[in-house]
Amino acid sequence: MSADEVFSAEIQATAEQEFTVRLKPKSHPELGEILIEENLFPIGRNEPPFGSYDREIVAELSRRHARIFWEGGALYVADLGSKNGTTVNGGAVHDKPCRLYDRDELGLGGTLTYRVQITARAAKPRRAGTxxxxxxxxxxxxxxxxxxxxxxxxxxxxxxxxxxxxxxxxxxxxxxxxxxxxxxxxxxxxxxxxxxxxxxxxxxxxxxxxxxxxxxxxxxxxxxxxxxxxxxxxxxxxxxxxxxxxxxxxxxxxxxxxxxxxxxxxxxxxxxxxxxxxxxxxxxxxxxxxxNEAVQGRDDHPGPANPREQRRAVIFLRELGKAFAGSDGGAAKLAMRWGIPALALLVVIAAGVYFAGSGERELKGLVADGDYARAVTVADEYLTRDPDDATVKALGTEALLKARLPEWLGSLKAGGFDRAAAILADMKTHASHNADAQALLGELEWIGALEQFMLARGGADAPIRIYADEDKIKALLQRWNADAKGHQRALAQIAAQVPEFKEIHAEALTDLRKLESDESVYLAAVERLNASIATELGKDQPETLDAVLNEYAEKYPRLAGLDRLREDLRQYLALDSALRARALGPLIAALEKTRFATPPFQDQFGKLGATRLPSPEVVNQYRAASRAWHEGNAEQALAGLQGIATGPWADVAASQLEHKKVVQQQFKELQQARGGKDYDERLLAFYASLDADEDVWFVRATETEVRAYRDKALARAHELVNRAQALWRQYRDRGGIGGEHRLESGISGAFRAQARLLSDAQAEVQQGMRIYKLLNADVAAQWTKVEDEITAEAELQRRSLQELHMVLEPGLLKAKLALIGGRSDEERK
The missing domain is CATH 2.60.200.20 (Tumour Suppressor Smad4)
Incomplete structure (x- = not known):
């Protein structure tokens, strides 16, 4: 059975889809499989097919051993208190039924074991005679x-x-x-x-x-x-x-x-x-x-509930009659003395009984006359004095539903959910002492929430909006499943009082079944997707998630919101790239733009903030230094970087400090050499070494003179990228840097030579491309391709070396990384 078929077997059974169950014998293959097509299948030593087996085989089965049945699109087995028990996958089935899934192992009485197989089949058409x-x-x-x-x-x-x-x-x-x-x-x-x-x-x-x-x-x-x-x-x-x-x-x-x-x-x-x-x-x-009658089979008619009480009442009435009818004067006086008070007492009791039931009679009359609004008020007033009167509660509930439910239904059908909620609130107020009515109003509140949610989504077949619909679906289903049978009875009671309710009742149950199906398929898929994202991010392999998202988009077409995950993945990859390169400037720039919208990436970002990202203090210090550098205030910028002297990002700040000191010194020397021999060469070399994003002030200070040497600058850029291409070709022809070189316990000549070729190629191509960018000149596609290939190889080698941090001695690892080069090493130069 394929995975898709197994998945389908868990989906809510519908009128178009039914399922067949087969029990394939494991302990006694000679018995043959058992086919189950009905909703209820009895298991017992005298039930078919068990009754036809040898007595030794079914000796451990009880006469009423277990039942297999379908309920709400799911298959269950219930043990009926059998002597030798029922098991599912080795676990005993006790007081409550246990759900069965495809390929489960079912054990009966300790001797019979079966493999459960669930397959879909076409629904049987409804025929005359049903x-x-x-x-x-x-x-x-x-x-x-x-x-x-x-x-x-x-x-x-x-x-x-x-x-x-x-x-x-x-x-x-x-x-x-x-x-x-x-x-x-x-x-x-x-x-x-x-x-x-x-x-x-x-x-x-x-x-x-x-x-x-x-x-x-x-x-x-x-x-x-x-x-x-x-x-x-x-x-x-x-x-x-x-x-x-x-x-x-x-x-x-x-x-x-x-x-x-x-x-x-x-x-x-x-x-x-x-x-x-x-x-x-x-x-x-x-x-x-x-x-005893059931045991003995007698057909006795029930007699008086209590004959002794009946005899006492007869004696009392007889003696009372004698007292009033006697001719003896003394007797008459005695009758007058005791009979009249007794009669008065009876009259008082009768009057009390009559007036005690007057409220109930009034309520019945109001309901019979259709004056439901007045009946609701009378019932609530009566229940303030006697909140446990079952008859009054029933009449009050009937009146309340008939008085207000049609209006509530109209609002719900028209999409006026606020109006429907207000009607329910008013109904609750007018039935504040009627616990039975309050329970039914709770059912209406649940239906209102269900229908509002379904309409907001766009209908039963609308997409499942990831990170928006899951909690609402779970809450609606959890409330129903807490007492499904009780809810069914309550809704049926409402429909009995107000027949118009049947339509919305049927619609709500249809929507409920759809949500149950969505929970078993799509919400389960979302949970698996979240687990996959957390796992890959935890393993520091975010690049694998693009394929995962594509797979889920193809497999679950009604899953909406994957674009938000893709956008979060794009931001995370940019952040991760800056982290791997230990580039503080690009990292802080990425942090300023990053706004994760989905829980898995928000959680991972929180973990990064606690472990790998620079602290807020470091971020603020670097921003201040960078702002001063952009404005040409070099001394303030250098002082700011010197303040980042401790912590995990101190080495990066030191590298930036050295780079900026070199740029400042070279700029001073360039100003002193203006008009001298080879000034143009020195100008172009300085210009090519600048970072267009970081060294903005120095770019602006020299760009006017550089334009005067534009042709010469472009020729220099062309020369640089040509030289980078030659170094790159030489690096590849020699086989690159393999795993055996990275794992060496020292730095061999082969590693050093290859690392120098790669580092020089990257430095040359970056300088050449930088000139093109600074001059806003068109760049040939072949140079862009060469730059991408060299950069990708350098990043790969750096990442591969960093993954060996548990194997290589720290000093050796740092030395090898320095030979490979990269952006941080470029800045260090």
């Missing part, structure tokens, strides 16, 4: 259960889920019989299957308790959970030949706004549960209540 939804209709009408419509799979049956937890007050024992991870309904080959997850009180199909195997559900099947209470009839809805327009439910539909009195409501489930949650093992599971 399952649209599965409906669970309560088998009994007298229990107050709601039908359940499941439109997205898998679906987890759990007493912690609102689908079943809502009955806890009415039927606490029956809910407690259901386990936290009781069973799940999933699709296999387009058909629905139910699997018990090792629940305490079992899952039943047609009255038969399930074992470790999943069972296909068919129309008319009777499906029960944990006994005879939660029992449902299964009905399936499949796609017709002509595809109808589908309604996509995305939440628990809480039914009418009457607060739950309508028993005909239906619960719609469209937000699929996560396999990652379904197959997690609780580190400290809650003990389920044992249902």
């Amino acid at each position: 399952l649209l939804s599965l409906t669970l209709t309560p088998a009994r009408d007298d229990l107050g259960l709601q039908p359940i419509v499941i439109a997205r799979f898998p679906f987890l049956i759990s007493k912690a889920d609102e689908v079943f937890a809502r009955y806890k007050e009415a039927s606490p024992h029956q809910v407690n019989y259901v386990s936290r991870r009781h069973a799940h309904i999933f699709l296999k080959g387009g058909a629905p299957f139910v699997e018990d997850l090792g629940s305490t009180n079992g899952t039943f199909v047609g009255g038969v308790r399930l074992d470790e195997h999943a069972v296909e559900l068919r129309d008319g099947d009777v499906l029960g959970f944990a006994g005879s209470h939660f029992v449902y009839t299964v009905s399936l809805e499949r796609e017709l030949e002509t595809e109808p327009t589908l309604t996509k439910f995305s939440a628990l539909a809480e039914g009418a706004v009457d607060g739950g009195d309508n028993a005909d409501r239906t619960t719609f489930i469209a937000a699929a549960d996560s396999f990652l949650d379904i197959f997690c093992i609780d580190p400290a599971p809650v003990q389920d209540e044992l249902n």
